[in-house]
Amino acid sequence: MQSLNISTAALRGVQQALDNTANNLANADTVGYKRRTASFSELLSDSMNEQAAVDSRQRNSPPGLRIGSGSRLGLTKTDVSPGNMKQTDVPTDLMIEGDGYFLVSRPFRNANGELDDEYRLTRSGAFQFAQMAGLPGYALVTPTGEYLVDEVGLPISFENPGELTITPEGVVFLDGNEVAQMRLYKVDNPDQLQQVGDNQLLAPVLDDQKAPDFMQFADGRIKQGALETSNVNVQEEMSQLINVQRAYQLNSRAIGITDQMMGIANSLRSR
Amino acid sequence: MIRGLYTAASGMLSLQRKQDSLANNLANINTPGYKQDVGVMRAFPEQLLSRIRDQEGPDIQGMPQMGGQAVPIGRLHTGVYMSEALPVFRQGDIAETRDPYDVALMDNIQPDEEGNERRLFFSVARLADPATDTAEPEQLRYTRNGNWSVNADGYLVTPDGYYVLNNENQAIRVNDPDFPDQSAGHTLEITANGALFYRNDAGEQVPLNDQSLGIKVLTNPQQMVREGTNVYRYTGEGQPANVGDDPENTGFYGVKQGWLERSNVDPAQTMTDMMTVLRAYEANQRIITTVDGTMEKAANEIGRVNG
Numbered sequence: 096m097q098s099l100n101i102s103t104a105a106l107r108g109v110q111q112a113l114d115n116t117a118n119n120l121a122n123a124d125t126v127g128y129k130r131r132t133a134s135f136s137e138l139l140s141d142s143m144n145e146q147a148a149v150d151s152r153q154r155n156s157p158p159g160l161r162i163g164s165g166s167r168l169g170l171t172k173t174d175v176s177p178g179n180m181k182q183t184d185v186p187t188d189l190m191i192e193g194d195g196y197f198l199v200s201r202p203f204r205n206a207n208g209e210l211d212d213e214y215r216l217t218r219s220g221a222f223q224f225a226q227m228a229g230l231p232g233y234a235l236v237t238p239t240g241e242y243l244v245d246e247v248g249l250p251i252s253f254e255n256p257g258e259l260t261i262t263p264e265g266v267v268f269l270d271g272n273e274v275a276q277m278r279l280y281k282v283d284n285p286d287q288l289q290q291v292g293d294n295q296l297l298a299p300v301l302d303d304q305k306a307p308d309f310m311q312f313a314d315g316r317i318k319q320g321a322l323e324t325s326n327v328n329v330q331e332e333m334s335q336l337i338n339v340q341r342a343y344q345l346n347s348r349a350i351g352i353t354d355q356m357m358g359i360a361n362s363l364r365s366r
Numbered sequence: 367m368i369r370g371l372y373t374a375a376s377g378m379l380s381l382q383r384k385q386d387s388l389a390n391n392l393a394n395i396n397t398p399g400y401k402q403d404v405g406v407m408r409a410f411p412e413q414l415l416s417r418i419r420d421q422e423g424p425d426i427q428g429m430p431q432m433g434g435q436a437v438p439i440g441r442l443h444t445g446v447y448m449s450e451a452l453p454v455f456r457q458g459d460i461a462e463t464r465d466p467y468d469v470a471l472m473d474n475i476q477p478d479e480e481g482n483e484r485r486l487f488f489s490v491a492r493l494a495d496p497a498t499d500t501a502e503p504e505q506l507r508y509t510r511n512g513n514w515s516v517n518a519d520g521y522l523v524t525p526d527g528y529y530v531l532n533n534e535n536q537a538i539r540v541n542d543p544d545f546p547d548q549s550a551g552h553t554l555e556i557t558a559n560g561a562l563f564y565r566n567d568a569g570e571q572v573p574l575n576d577q578s579l580g581i582k583v584l585t586n587p588q589q590m591v592r593e594g595t596n597v598y599r600y601t602g603e604g605q606p607a608n609v610g611d612d613p614e615n616t617g618f619y620g621v622k623q624g625w626l627e628r629s630n631v632d633p634a635q636t637m638t639d640m641m642t643v644l645r646a647y648e649a650n651q652r653i654i655t656t657v658d659g660t661m662e663k664a665a666n667e668i669g670r671v672n673g
Contacts, residue, residue, distance in 0.1 A: 096382055097386045098385045146449060154450055170525045345637065346393060352644050359648050
């Protein structure tokens with residue numbers, strides 16, 4: 096019976112929506128996390144043509160009988176609305192007010208064994224002073240070890256940690272001396288960028304040009320001493336959870352009823 | 367007697383179809399813009415039964431006796447089948463998502479002079495080259511699902527990859543990777559009548575290529591073929607017109623950005639229907655076993671020697 100497949104397909108989609116909700120709730124306290132919303136889409140319809148000739152009269156729809164084959168998880172979209180501000184007064188904590196992403200670089204060895212940089216975008220501004228691997232001096236690094244870069248794409252480095260000041264426009268001062276100019280970058284469609292985990296997106300590459308060479312600057316401003324909390328709304332996620340659970344229950348009930356029907360068909364010969 | 371066996375079997379078969387249709391409604395209980403299907407059951411063509419080899423009809427007062435003619439017994443349908451699944455185009459609830467690419471369509475267009483139902487739909491199409499192509503009438507598909515996203519080339523698309531069309535049947539480009547300063551991105555704004563705008567760097571509202579969403583008026587929406595993946599194909603006469611072409615429609619429809627139209631499936635109704643289907647299925651099975659019992663008597667007990 097087709098209805099078994101229909102309900103099973105729906106259960107699978109609902110399960111994935113539940114996974115998405117669980118991930119949002121798990122990251123409710125992650126700095127700079129953007130929630131994702133899951134939505135469903137219909138599967139293809141089966142069309143059957145087995146009707147009597149007289150059926151072509153006195154009917155409301157075009158000939159044939161069309162029954163769909165269930166649903167699937169259609170899209171998970173990133174909700175880019177801003178999170179709340181959390182004041183920390185730590186000078187290396189940065190927050191983006193408005194539009195834009197921080198650009199960080201991650202050194203790695205490419206296929207030829209040469210040291211190369213991979214650029215990533217993030218909204219999470221929890222940086223720290225740390226010594227650069229294999230290089231003298233200190234840099235601002237993310238909790239997972241990527242370097243915050245300046246406008247040409249090089250890590251912002253200091254001989255020694257000191258009193259850090261960053262203006263809203265991104266001019267970096269250390270102990271009152273201008274060190275570097277950092278920028279926020281504009282992303283029109285974050286859904287199209289690869290998510291590489293750690294709350295980061297892989298920066299795009301255009302015709303062998305790296306991200307700092309071609310990406311547009313965003314008009315957001317930098318606020319020092321604060322962090323952006325996630326934009327997960329717990330009440331909203333809980334109501335989504337209820338929605339998902341009920342959908343799961345209804346579809347498993349449908350499977351139960353189909354199963355009973357198959358049992359009835361099976362007991363045709365055994366009185 | 368054997369006729370009854372096949373009648374009951376056709377009942378079971380059509381109820382299975384109905385269960386498929388109900389299961390599909392339940393499966394799409396969270397699909398935006400999904401329209402509930404209602405199964406239409408129809409009896410097999412009517413037959414007239416006559417008595418054979420008995421020209422003497424029943425002796426009823428006032429009824430003439432026609433010698434040499436077959437005597438009618440009565441009319442009979444020998445089964446049932448599911449003839450069509452009709453979508454119910456009732457408006458679904460709308461829910462807020464705050465996503466700029468989610469659009470809910472609300473309509474209150476009155477029936478036309480002949481009393482035909484009229485409903486509004488977004489037009490979508492699969493295009494080979496979205497930059498230059500204009501969708502041909504046979505490529506057009508219609509949907510109520512306004513849960514869209516922007517693809518890698520910057521076009522507005524449905525979850526199943528159809529391009530969302532504007533009032534000129536062309537794809538809508540939201541972002542242009544080659545001219546990032548002219549990209550709308552998340553600043554896309556859709557007005558209540560479907561016109562498209564975005565905010566430029568100075569924060570001013572600017573029209574996006576002077577286009578609006580291709581919202582079409584479908585007269586007699588039941589004449590559409592459900593293709594799945596949230597889209598319908600129009601098979602009626604003529605081509606649906608843009609809703610904005612008729613000034614009388616103004617004020618009877620609205621587009622709400624950041625909201626989604628939810629599925630109009632009623633779970634309580636669907637579960638009740640499923641239980642009804644289950645019991646009817648059981649009753650038909652009981653008929654088959656009963657007829658089978660009668661046939662067993664005929665085959666094994668009548669004419670048994672030394673019974």
